[in-house]
Amino acid sequence: MISHIVTVFWRDWIVLKRRLTRYILARMVSPILYLIAFGWGLGRNITMTTGSYLDYIVPGIIALNSMNICFAALGTPVNMSRLYHKTLEEYLLAPINAFSYVVGKVLAGVMRGLISSVIIIFFAYLFGAQLKINAWFLLALFMNCAVFAALGLVAALFMNSHEEMSNFNTYVLTPMSFLCATFFAPSQLPAFLYWIIEILPLTHASYALRQSSLTGEIPGLSLIVLAVYLSSLLWIGVRKMQQLQD
Amino acid sequence: MLELVGLTKKYGDRTALAGINLSVNNGEVFGLLGPNGAGKTTTIRLLTMLSQPTAGSIAINGLSLSHDGRQIKAVIGVVPQHLNLDNELTAQENLELHGRLHEINALERKTRIDELLEFVELSDRKNDIVQTFSGGMKRRLMIARALLHRPKILFLDEPTVGLDPQVRRRIWELVRHLSGEGLTVLLTTHYIEEAEALCQRVAILDKGSLIALDSPQALCRGLGEYVVEWEGEEHLNTRFFPERSKAAQFCNSLAVTATIRRSNLEDVFVELTGRKVVER
Ligand SMILES: Nc1ncnc2c1ncn2[C@@H]1O[C@H](COP(=O)(O)OP(=O)(O)OP(=O)(O)O)[C@@H](O)[C@H]1O
Ligand SMILES: [Mg+2]
Numbered sequence: 130m131i132s133h134i135v136t137v138f139w140r141d142w143i144v145l146k147r148r149l150t151r152y153i154l155a156r157m158v159s160p161i162l163y164l165i166a167f168g169w170g171l172g173r174n175i176t177m178t179t180g181s182y183l184d185y186i187v188p189g190i191i192a193l194n195s196m197n198i199c200f201a202a203l204g205t206p207v208n209m210s211r212l213y214h215k216t217l218e219e220y221l222l223a224p225i226n227a228f229s230y231v232v233g234k235v236l237a238g239v240m241r242g243l244i245s246s247v248i249i250i251f252f253a254y255l256f257g258a259q260l261k262i263n264a265w266f267l268l269a270l271f272m273n274c275a276v277f278a279a280l281g282l283v284a285a286l287f288m289n290s291h292e293e294m295s296n297f298n299t300y301v302l303t304p305m306s307f308l309c310a311t312f313f314a315p316s317q318l319p320a321f322l323y324w325i326i327e328i329l330p331l332t333h334a335s336y337a338l339r340q341s342s343l344t345g346e347i348p349g350l351s352l353i354v355l356a357v358y359l360s361s362l363l364w365i366g367v368r369k370m371q372q373l374q375d
Numbered sequence: 376m377l378e379l380v381g382l383t384k385k386y387g388d389r390t391a392l393a394g395i396n397l398s399v400n401n402g403e404v405f406g407l408l409g410p411n412g413a414g415k416t417t418t419i420r421l422l423t424m425l426s427q428p429t430a431g432s433i434a435i436n437g438l439s440l441s442h443d444g445r446q447i448k449a450v451i452g453v454v455p456q457h458l459n460l461d462n463e464l465t466a467q468e469n470l471e472l473h474g475r476l477h478e479i480n481a482l483e484r485k486t487r488i489d490e491l492l493e494f495v496e497l498s499d500r501k502n503d504i505v506q507t508f509s510g511g512m513k514r515r516l517m518i519a520r521a522l523l524h525r526p527k528i529l530f531l532d533e534p535t536v537g538l539d540p541q542v543r544r545r546i547w548e549l550v551r552h553l554s555g556e557g558l559t560v561l562l563t564t565h566y567i568e569e570a571e572a573l574c575q576r577v578a579i580l581d582k583g584s585l586i587a588l589d590s591p592q593a594l595c596r597g598l599g600e601y602v603v604e605w606e607g608e609e610h611l612n613t614r615f616f617p618e619r620s621k622a623a624q625f626c627n628s629l630a631v632t633a634t635i636r637r638s639n640l641e642d643v644f645v646e647l648t649g650r651k652v653v654e655r
Pocket of ligand 1: 375386389390391409410411412413414415416417418456565
């Protein structure tokens with residue numbers, strides 16, 4: 130089973146490796162824009178009770194960026210491979226179990242998420258952010274990547290067209306990237322909206338990244354919430370893979 | 376080797392396959408011949424577990440498809456009708472991926488990949504991205520991929536559709552070679568010549584039902600090995616004869632000019648269904 134997970138991961142790695150430089154360059158663009166707009170531009174006029182606004186939003190930017198990268202790493206490619214290129218058949222025809230495929234793919238998505246997060250952290254320091262990176266921060270980052278890679282995979286297995294995939298992006302991911310404690314604390318919002326946001330995974334990723342990087346505390350509850358999301362999504366993904374026969 | 380009993384597949388109210396019974400012998404090249412929509416691909420998809428039968432059972436190599444899926448996947452090789460190679464990988468990487476998924480160890484994988492690329496004449500394109508390949512090259516690479524894990528039975532769904540005559544001949548040669556090595560092959564086609572050239576036995580499929588099953592020769596013999604054709608008032612008239620002399624005799628007795636030729640699977644199909652396999 131491990132060897133199959135490695136194989137599934139290996140395929141995505143060699144594809145990425147071939148255009149790694151281009152990939153890294155492209156991943157620099159939006160973090161730099163976020164840092165300029167919200168860190169330098171907007172942030173200069175915002176006073177926080179503790180620390181700078183830049184320190185506040187960097188964990189949020191990491192959370193939303195790794196969400197988008199990990200979802201995109203699996204969402205459209207797997208959806209296309211199932212519906213259009215039919216390359217998913219290669220895995221369905223092979224004597225491997227669905228779990229190996231799902232885990233291998235999710236790890237490949239996590240890899241991309243981590244690469245782009247390293248880029249943001251690098252620029253954040255360059256812009257003068259003061260976050261502390263510790264094991265809990267890395268765990269929270271890994272979990273966030275895995276949750277959204279798994280969500281991308283699940284969406285890819287359920288959605289029956291490219292359009293549905295992009296709708297999913299518009300109606301689910303984009304609102305989350307703005308509302309889920311990325312740029313401001315959701316407690317400032319009306320109560321009903323606050324409670325919806327409070328159960329979303331990205332909110333807990335932002336909380337966990339912020340808490341661990343600013344205070345060094347263990348973000349226990351948020352990590353548990355992310356773990357629940359991750360295991361549920363993996364389970365749904367494996368079940369769906371097993372039932373892909375028409 | 377392969378046994379289908381009462382195999383049925385329905386998509387909603389549409390019956391794609393209406394209770395097929397057939398068995399393929401070890402080492403045989405078996406053909407499923409039928410027009411578009413006859414149910415050929417449906418059969419292959421059921422045999423390869425990409426699709427679930429509505430009713431009926433399949434056994435491959437003594438294993439039941441519904442219970443021993445994993446073991447069966449290890450002994451079948453599949454070349455689907457559509458091209459499904461990974462376009463972002465090179466030829467060699469496509470094979471490498473397949474070899475890894477089938478747990479072939481690194482050493483054997485390497486020699487086997489080189490051997491098969493040689494076999495399908497793609498050694499010189501080994502490190503090229505598959506995206507840059509022609510249809511015929513992709514098809515050949517798919518055959519190499521299907522053979523990599525040394526399957527006991529090979530499924531080829533329309534292996535030569537859309538290919539020029541030269542590449543088609545080349546693929547026929549590959550199939551003959553494999554059959555000579557003892558591999559069991561089940562292929563589907565809607566080309567009469569292909570079924571006649573390759574298959575020891577042919578099942579004719581029409582609208583999801585099996586309407587004939589025998590060797591191409593026996594099917595033609597059943598009809599009469601010789602055909603006399605002559606222009607009628609509205610359409611071409613045909614009549615079948617078991618011997619050439621009888622056909623010639625009949626020819627001479629006609630008032631109009633007529634031709635004699637050997638019968639083929641097309642005639643069998645037309646006689647059984649009143650239609651042609653490929654509408655012209
Ligand atoms: N996924 C599906 N959903 C609904 N109907 C389907 C599906 N797949 C096949 N069919 C129907 O099943 C019937 C048999 O199709 P199949 O693809 O097996 O034909 P075929 O013999 O392979 O034809 P061709 O020569 O065109 O490849 C057709 O009527 C087709 O419309
Ligand atoms: Mg078909």
